[in-house]
Amino acid sequence: MITDPTETETEDEDGDGGRRTHSPGASRESGRRRLIRGMLRGAGGVLLAAAGALVAVGCFLGLYLRPTSDDWCAAWKARDLGVLGITSDFYTTQNGRIANAFLSGVVYGGGLGGIKILPTAITVVFTVGLVLLGSRFVRLLGGRPGVMTLTACALVIQAVLYYAGTRSFQVLLWAPATISHTIPSVIGVWAFLLAIWTVGRSRPGARALGFAAAFLIAFALGTLSEPFALVSGLLAAGAGLLALPRLGLARTWHPFTWCLLWCSGLVCGLIVLYTSPGARWRRAQQPEKESLLSAGELRATLRDWLHVWESVTGQWAYLGAVAAGVLLGLAAGLRAPAGRLGPRDRSRAVPRTTLVAAVLLPVPVVVLGSFAVVLGLRSGYGPSGWTYARTWTNFLVPMELALCAYGALLGAWARRLPAHGRTAGFALPAGIVAAGGLGLAALAVLVPSVRQLTTATVTRSVAWDAQNARIRAEAARGATDIGYRPLHIGNLAEPFYTSAYDKDWVAACVSKWYGIDRIHRL
Numbered sequence: 001m002i003t004d005p006t007e008t009e010t011e012d013e014d015g016d017g018g019r020r021t022h023s024p025g026a027s028r029e030s031g032r033r034r035l036i037r038g039m040l041r042g043a044g045g046v047l048l049a050a051a052g053a054l055v056a057v058g059c060f061l062g063l064y065l066r067p068t069s070d071d072w073c074a075a076w077k078a079r080d081l082g083v084l085g086i087t088s089d090f091y092t093t094q095n096g097r098i099a100n101a102f103l104s105g106v107v108y109g110g111g112l113g114g115i116k117i118l119p120t121a122i123t124v125v126f127t128v129g130l131v132l133l134g135s136r137f138v139r140l141l142g143g144r145p146g147v148m149t150l151t152a153c154a155l156v157i158q159a160v161l162y163y164a165g166t167r168s169f170q171v172l173l174w175a176p177a178t179i180s181h182t183i184p185s186v187i188g189v190w191a192f193l194l195a196i197w198t199v200g201r202s203r204p205g206a207r208a209l210g211f212a213a214a215f216l217i218a219f220a221l222g223t224l225s226e227p228f229a230l231v232s233g234l235l236a237a238g239a240g241l242l243a244l245p246r247l248g249l250a251r252t253w254h255p256f257t258w259c260l261l262w263c264s265g266l267v268c269g270l271i272v273l274y275t276s277p278g279a280r281w282r283r284a285q286q287p288e289k290e291s292l293l294s295a296g297e298l299r300a301t302l303r304d305w306l307h308v309w310e311s312v313t314g315q316w317a318y319l320g321a322v323a324a325g326v327l328l329g330l331a332a333g334l335r336a337p338a339g340r341l342g343p344r345d346r347s348r349a350v351p352r353t354t355l356v357a358a359v360l361l362p363v364p365v366v367v368l369g370s371f372a373v374v375l376g377l378r379s380g381y382g383p384s385g386w387t388y389a390r391t392w393t394n395f396l397v398p399m400e401l402a403l404c405a406y407g408a409l410l411g412a413w414a415r416r417l418p419a420h421g422r423t424a425g426f427a428l429p430a431g432i433v434a435a436g437g438l439g440l441a442a443l444a445v446l447v448p449s450v451r452q453l454t455t456a457t458v459t460r461s462v463a464w465d466a467q468n469a470r471i472r473a474e475a476a477r478g479a480t481d482i483g484y485r486p487l488h489i490g491n492l493a494e495p496f497y498t499s500a501y502d503k504d505w506v507a508a509c510v511s512k513w514y515g516i517d518r519i520h521r522l
Contacts, residue, residue: 153321160317
């Protein structure tokens with residue numbers, strides 16, 4: 001009988017003097033796996049370095065942050081009134097956002113040092129939370145999480161979030177916006193991890209503690225950021241419905257209970273905010289206008305919503321999250337223990353309809369959540385409200401997480417395809433190169449924005465320091481009316497943004513910060 005030489009077996013001595021057999025085909029497969037593993041490590045390392053460098057620039061720029069717009073008001077109130085004083089002021093005279101005011105008091109309470117370290121604190125806490133969340137997701141796929149790839153995904157998501165939009169300065173570097181719209185998403189990631197921990201506890205006391213924490217955190221978020229409360233409420237409501245035991249996705253009522261308490265906390269927080277004296281005063285300042293639910297206003301809101309998504313979809317850097325997810329899925333499949341089928345094993349008892357609904361849940365959440373945010377912006381700021389891109393963070397974070405998750409599912413699926421045929425051996429390496437190239441290209445698109453942001457921030461800090469020294473010197477000599485030159489950055493208001501000085505709240509806050517009566521334009 002003639003034997004195919006590619007199928008002959010050879011014998012080698014192992015380290016114990018025994019014999020082991022292997023075929024050239026097995027050797028080729030082992031070499032192929034080593035190649036794939038090396039390519040994944042290389043692609044993940046490149047993305048980690050590139051995204052990490054961009055995020056590090058944002059952290060570094062924190063050292064060059066100086067007050068502008070709402071910074072002036074929060075700074076003097078935190079200094080003169082204290083944390084509890086500014087919290088009371090927000091509740092009674094401003095907008096009712098007591099958690100927002102409390103965090104502002106903490107950030108500005110020590111002077112201007114808080115706003116300088118806030119970007120670094122946000123990125124570190126966000127990165128750790130995303131890595132832990134990604135680790136749970138990879139285990140759900142049946143793989144073993146790799147720290148480098150998970151960290152690369154976390155940093156790519158953040159780099160795109162911070163720099164791909166039209167208001168990069170506001171998303172990461174301007175404390176009032178990060179407190180209202182970026183920090184809530186960071187808290188939301190950690191709350192998700194808390195939910196996973198809570199529903200998995202077997203001890204009733206531990207579950208009760210997690211349930212109580214869910215309500216309290218949600219209550220605080222309800223008084224911290226209305227847009228985030230709307231988006232997270234939609235997500236929790238959808239997840240709670242899918243977690244009903246009769247649908248097969250959850251075996252107990254614990255996930256549903258957690259979601260119910262989360263939604264209850266959000267509602268209670270929003271009620272406290274909406275009924276506060278500050279919120280009532282703010283609504284009283286707005287002119288009479290058509291109801292938001294009228295046909296005309298809904299059509300106008302739809303147009304604004306389309307403008308928002310025209311801007312978002314026009315920035316293809318968001319595809320970087322998909323590329324990072326594909327690499328994560330491929331790496332998870334490569335690191336999966338032998339015989340593990342990942343999500344297929346765990347989903348056999350779940351009806352297909354329920355499973356599909358769970359996978360697609362982020363889509364209606366992002367669509368409806370973004371519309372609700374635009375509706376709220378139109379209510380608070382009028383026809384130009386949709387341009388307040390700092391608020392988009394509330395639905396862009398779940399969008400990016402969903403894109404990364406879908407990419408990971410795609411990568412895990414591709415990794416399980418049969419490796420037979422003449423071209424199959426090249427498909428996986430080509431996919432790794434394509435995903436890595438797309439991720440790197442998406443990050444490269446952000447470089448001009450980062451460069452412009454760096455130049456503007458550093459240049460303004462130098463001019464601000466010089467002006468600050470002059471104003472303080474004049475105030476020390478007893479001057480009560482001092483000249484001020486507006487130093488604009490990030491499309492934010494500076495003194496003299498309006499010709500009516502008695503309505504110029506920024507100028508009033510600058511005067512209070514320096515302890516003088518008024519300022520005039522230089």
